[in-house]
Amino acid sequence: MFKQLYRWLPPESVLLSDEAMRPYECDGLSVCTQRPGAVVLPNTLAEVKQVLEFCRTHHIPLVPRGAGTGLSGGALPHKEGILLSLAKFNRILQLDPRSRTARVEPGVRNLAISQAAAVYGLYYAPDPSSQVACTIGGNVAENSGGVHCLKYGLTVHNILELKLLTIDGEWLTIGSQAFDSPGYDLLALLTGSEGLLGLVMEVTVKLLPKPEQVQVLLAAFDSVLAAGQAVTEIIAAGVIPAGLEMMDNAAIRAAEDFVKVGYPVTAAAILLCEVDGHAAAVAQQVTKVTKLLAQAGAQEIRLAENEQQRLKFWAGRKSAFPAVGRLSPDYYCMDGTIPRKHLATVLQRISELSKEYGLAVANVFHAGDGNLHPLILFDANHADELKRAEEFGGKILELCVEVGGTITGEHGVGIEKINQMCVQFNSAELSQFHAVKAAFDPNGILNPLKAIPTLHRCTEFGAMHVHQGQLRFAELERF
Amino acid sequence: MFKQLYRWLPPESVLLSDEAMRPYECDGLSVCTQRPGAVVLPNTLAEVKQVLEFCRTHHIPLVPRGAGTGLSGGALPHKEGILLSLAKFNRILQLDPRSRTARVEPGVRNLAISQAAAVYGLYYAPDPSSQVACTIGGNVAENSGGVHCLKYGLTVHNILELKLLTIDGEWLTIGSQAFDSPGYDLLALLTGSEGLLGLVMEVTVKLLPKPEQVQVLLAAFDSVLAAGQAVTEIIAAGVIPAGLEMMDNAAIRAAEDFVKVGYPVTAAAILLCEVDGHAAAVAQQVTKVTKLLAQAGAQEIRLAENEQQRLKFWAGRKSAFPAVGRLSPDYYCMDGTIPRKHLATVLQRISELSKEYGLAVANVFHAGDGNLHPLILFDANHADELKRAEEFGGKILELCVEVGGTITGEHGVGIEKINQMCVQFNSAELSQFHAVKAAFDPNGILNPLKAIPTLHRCTEFGAMHVHQGQLRFAELERF
Numbered sequence: 001m002f003k004q005l006y007r008w009l010p011p012e013s014v015l016l017s018d019e020a021m022r023p024y025e026c027d028g029l030s031v032c033t034q035r036p037g038a039v040v041l042p043n044t045l046a047e048v049k050q051v052l053e054f055c056r057t058h059h060i061p062l063v064p065r066g067a068g069t070g071l072s073g074g075a076l077p078h079k080e081g082i083l084l085s086l087a088k089f090n091r092i093l094q095l096d097p098r099s100r101t102a103r104v105e106p107g108v109r110n111l112a113i114s115q116a117a118a119v120y121g122l123y124y125a126p127d128p129s130s131q132v133a134c135t136i137g138g139n140v141a142e143n144s145g146g147v148h149c150l151k152y153g154l155t156v157h158n159i160l161e162l163k164l165l166t167i168d169g170e171w172l173t174i175g176s177q178a179f180d181s182p183g184y185d186l187l188a189l190l191t192g193s194e195g196l197l198g199l200v201m202e203v204t205v206k207l208l209p210k211p212e213q214v215q216v217l218l219a220a221f222d223s224v225l226a227a228g229q230a231v232t233e234i235i236a237a238g239v240i241p242a243g244l245e246m247m248d249n250a251a252i253r254a255a256e257d258f259v260k261v262g263y264p265v266t267a268a269a270i271l272l273c274e275v276d277g278h279a280a281a282v283a284q285q286v287t288k289v290t291k292l293l294a295q296a297g298a299q300e301i302r303l304a305e306n307e308q309q310r311l312k313f314w315a316g317r318k319s320a321f322p323a324v325g326r327l328s329p330d331y332y333c334m335d336g337t338i339p340r341k342h343l344a345t346v347l348q349r350i351s352e353l354s355k356e357y358g359l360a361v362a363n364v365f366h367a368g369d370g371n372l373h374p375l376i377l378f379d380a381n382h383a384d385e386l387k388r389a390e391e392f393g394g395k396i397l398e399l400c401v402e403v404g405g406t407i408t409g410e411h412g413v414g415i416e417k418i419n420q421m422c423v424q425f426n427s428a429e430l431s432q433f434h435a436v437k438a439a440f441d442p443n444g445i446l447n448p449l450k451a452i453p454t455l456h457r458c459t460e461f462g463a464m465h466v467h468q469g470q471l472r473f474a475e476l477e478r479f
Numbered sequence: 480m481f482k483q484l485y486r487w488l489p490p491e492s493v494l495l496s497d498e499a500m501r502p503y504e505c506d507g508l509s510v511c512t513q514r515p516g517a518v519v520l521p522n523t524l525a526e527v528k529q530v531l532e533f534c535r536t537h538h539i540p541l542v543p544r545g546a547g548t549g550l551s552g553g554a555l556p557h558k559e560g561i562l563l564s565l566a567k568f569n570r571i572l573q574l575d576p577r578s579r580t581a582r583v584e585p586g587v588r589n590l591a592i593s594q595a596a597a598v599y600g601l602y603y604a605p606d607p608s609s610q611v612a613c614t615i616g617g618n619v620a621e622n623s624g625g626v627h628c629l630k631y632g633l634t635v636h637n638i639l640e641l642k643l644l645t646i647d648g649e650w651l652t653i654g655s656q657a658f659d660s661p662g663y664d665l666l667a668l669l670t671g672s673e674g675l676l677g678l679v680m681e682v683t684v685k686l687l688p689k690p691e692q693v694q695v696l697l698a699a700f701d702s703v704l705a706a707g708q709a710v711t712e713i714i715a716a717g718v719i720p721a722g723l724e725m726m727d728n729a730a731i732r733a734a735e736d737f738v739k740v741g742y743p744v745t746a747a748a749i750l751l752c753e754v755d756g757h758a759a760a761v762a763q764q765v766t767k768v769t770k771l772l773a774q775a776g777a778q779e780i781r782l783a784e785n786e787q788q789r790l791k792f793w794a795g796r797k798s799a800f801p802a803v804g805r806l807s808p809d810y811y812c813m814d815g816t817i818p819r820k821h822l823a824t825v826l827q828r829i830s831e832l833s834k835e836y837g838l839a840v841a842n843v844f845h846a847g848d849g850n851l852h853p854l855i856l857f858d859a860n861h862a863d864e865l866k867r868a869e870e871f872g873g874k875i876l877e878l879c880v881e882v883g884g885t886i887t888g889e890h891g892v893g894i895e896k897i898n899q900m901c902v903q904f905n906s907a908e909l910s911q912f913h914a915v916k917a918a919f920d921p922n923g924i925l926n927p928l929k930a931i932p933t934l935h936r937c938t939e940f941g942a943m944h945v946h947q948g949q950l951r952f953a954e955l956e957r958f
Binding site: 096098099100143156157166170171172173176177181182183184185186187188189191192193197209232236238277278279280281283284285339340341404405406407408412413417421424425428429432433435436437438439440451452 | 579645652663665668671676711715756757758818820887891916917930
């Protein structure tokens with residue numbers, strides 16, 4: 001069946017052998033793998049349209065894929081479907097320093113945009129950890145954030161226009177180069193829709209002028225609670241840091257062991273607070289934040305004295321995930337968000353759960369916007385530990401929903417958190433999502449079984465959201 | 480038929496007589512009037528649900544209405560339908576200074592939120608000209624902006640969560656108190672949907688700390704072109720003013736005659752540039768903007784010396800619409816947006832069109848975000864002038880679309896610009912909008928015939944958008 005693809009695509013653009021398809025069997029959620037029916041790497045828009053038509057005509061599932069760095073399995077192949085790599089659409093089509101925009105193809109890497117814009121003193125703000133590798137198409141699909149999203153927003157806040165190819169092969173221009181556009185706002189609807197609504201074939205991003213000055217403070221605390229409280233105080237005081245990151249003792253030690261940047265290894269928690277903007281305002285904010293950190297009980301406060309030291313402060317944070325990976329055979333990276341005011345209590349509860357489940361947890365996260373990344377350490381060789389890790393993870397997400405937060409901050413739902421969507425949303429809300437999906441893709445060709453669970457699945461999962469009542473939360477289903 | 484409403488609503492909440500319904504026959508687009516079948520003013524959510532059920536069961540059009548200050552006829556009644564006023568839902572349910580949010584009912588006035596938050600040093604940023612009267616429900620429906628939206632965004636950027644009552648009487652929670660939420664982003668989809676998708680019964684808005692300092696500069700230019708160029712230069716230099724407004728000579732003279740604030744009446748154009756933030760940064764920016772204004776050829780630059788003078792500078796701008804209303808029996812207020820870089824050329828073209836059509840035009844607009852409000856002066860007593868004004872208006876909107884802008888910046892489409900939507904969007908895009916509408920309201924009960932034209936209407940209008948070809952633009956249809 002899939003051999004028909006050779007009719008429209010050159011031989012090197014159609015992969016059918018096990019060996020050739022192996023690299024496409026998973027994305028960043030590497031515990032889930034699936035061999036697709038075929039992998040295609042089209043070179044032209046005409047070829048993409050042919051693939052769409054083929055899938056539409058024969059009802060073949062189509063899974064779009066960017067760089068495959070996603071952490072929730074959004075690009076996991078469908079076993080009877082086609083995996084569509086957009087890697088070859090990697091051109092920056094236009095970069096206009098006057099209007100501060102860049103028009104790019106979906107396969108352009110996130111960092112490549114900032115590199116191209118640097119000559120004009122501009123950059124593209126969202127900076128996911130994977131920014132060296134991840135592509136703007138994937139960023140749009142997942143509405144990616146990064147350490148600076150507290151001040152500069154998520155992908156949705158940094159794009160202006162999309163060119164969408166619908167499952168019917170129609171071109172839609174979504175959003176506009178202007179500030180607002182008439183009609184329904186489909187730009188935000190598409191952003192974060194995880195490839196379920198259409199193929200984004202062009203993205204116009206906003207570029208920002210590089211800030212005049214950037215300063216970073218490192219503060220050490222003798223309790224996670226005090227550090228959490230400091231975050232609340234900084235935000236409540238009206239400071240909007242460019243980044244406000246927190247690491248607990250386990251994460252600090254792991255990072256320090258790994259990159260040796262001089263982190264205070266005995267601290268219960270550290271905060272990294274970056275402020276940027278006009279030089280005078282930055283100086284004013286550094287003074288203000290320093291005072292607030294001291295009041296919140298910081299034992300030590302360091303200001304990076306030069307750019308080299310600033311990068312060193314960040315190096316520890318940026319390497320925290322691989323560093324924690326050296327502590328334990330496996331770790332499970334959670335991604336929940338909570339309203340900032342509950343930060344201290346949620347951290348306290350995670351620490352209690354850690355004892356309850358007998359599993360260490362390292363906390364590394366975007367504290368400023370309440371996006372937690374607790375890393376649960378375990379050894380998958382012990383079946384019992386994996387089970388406990390999953391339960392523990394489930395409890396953390398339950399906790400996030402309980403305090404009014406969400407089950408995913410920036411990693412998306414994909415296949416990983418599809419069951420937790422049953423906890424986050426009630427059946428009317430899920431039905432509305434399915435109706436919206438049907439408005440774009442009535443036959444469910446695009447990325448089936450991802451992001452939005454069927455009501456049937458939720459019933460089976462046994463965790464249908466209960467209004468104003470008790471939340472029930474079953475064990476994380478295995479994939 | 481409508482007498483059945485008395486079954487569920489108290490007598491004073493159902494208006495059926497011509498006299499009682501008169502005030503509801505139009506909104507701010509007062510040239511369009513329509514007597515509805517009935518007006519209802521429910522007091523409780525249970526009553527609202529009864530009205531919904533009645534409309535759903537009998538396929539009766541339902542038009543929601545806030546304060547009726549909208550300028551595009553979005554709340555124009557349907558002659559066979561029910562006009563649903565949400566005026567009685569006017570309570571601030573919660574105001575939390577720690578998380579800087581307020582949870583309010585749809586009938587709460589925009590300014591009332593800032594007034595309630597003032598005691599905590601907080602305010603709600605979007606400030607449409609009608610903010611004394613307009614309500615947050617209407618603001619969400621129209622995605623309202625205001626003079627400060629350049630820096631602080633539109634309504635969509637300043638809300639977190641909506642409680643939506645669907646046409647089926649289901650409750651949906653849309654968005655969340657957290658930074659991002661999983662599932663499709665329906666928050667932006669609902670915002671600006673002009674009452675076509677559901678009833679917004681609760682809004683959680685973000686509150687911002689009042690800036691430490693606010694300064695405003697007034698600059699006079701001897702040509703509109705030079706003023707437009709100054710706007711481009713200020714933005715290109717990386718300054719993001721809190722407001723950046725422009726008035727041309729006709730508007731300056733009208734405003735000065737009306738409020739006597741000392742505007743330079745011989746200037747071809749003035750710019751008002753407000754900067755806010757930390758005191759030191761504001762001082763730095765004032766210096767920078769002053770220099771840029773001088774370089775762009777400003778003949779006179781004044782800095783408001785105190786709060787009283789600052790308010791005076793703004794008083795002229797804020798009264799510009801009624802002031803222009805004194806110049807001429809009628810005016811037609813346009814609302815298009817353009818990419819900022821085309822500002823100077825579009826202004827030039829409007830001035831040429833003014834000569835061509837023999838009608839004066841006063842330009843008052845949010846220059847910083849490219850949102851134009853040209854006011855075309857005419858006398859409706861001369862049928863010929865009305866016709867020319869409409870043609871002239873159509874040309875301006877056509878010009879906006881030509882340079883990559885849109886037919887509406889912040890006033891919505893409603894009934895006023897429904898034909899221009901045929902120019903803005905192609906048939907695939909309009910079909911997609913209809914599919915989205917059907918996903919929420921399959922029988923088209925909510926606010927029918929507004930915002931999104933049928934393809935049939937576009938064909939009749941004879942101005943179906945042509946891809947990469949010539950735009951055709953027919954005369955503005957009369958209502």
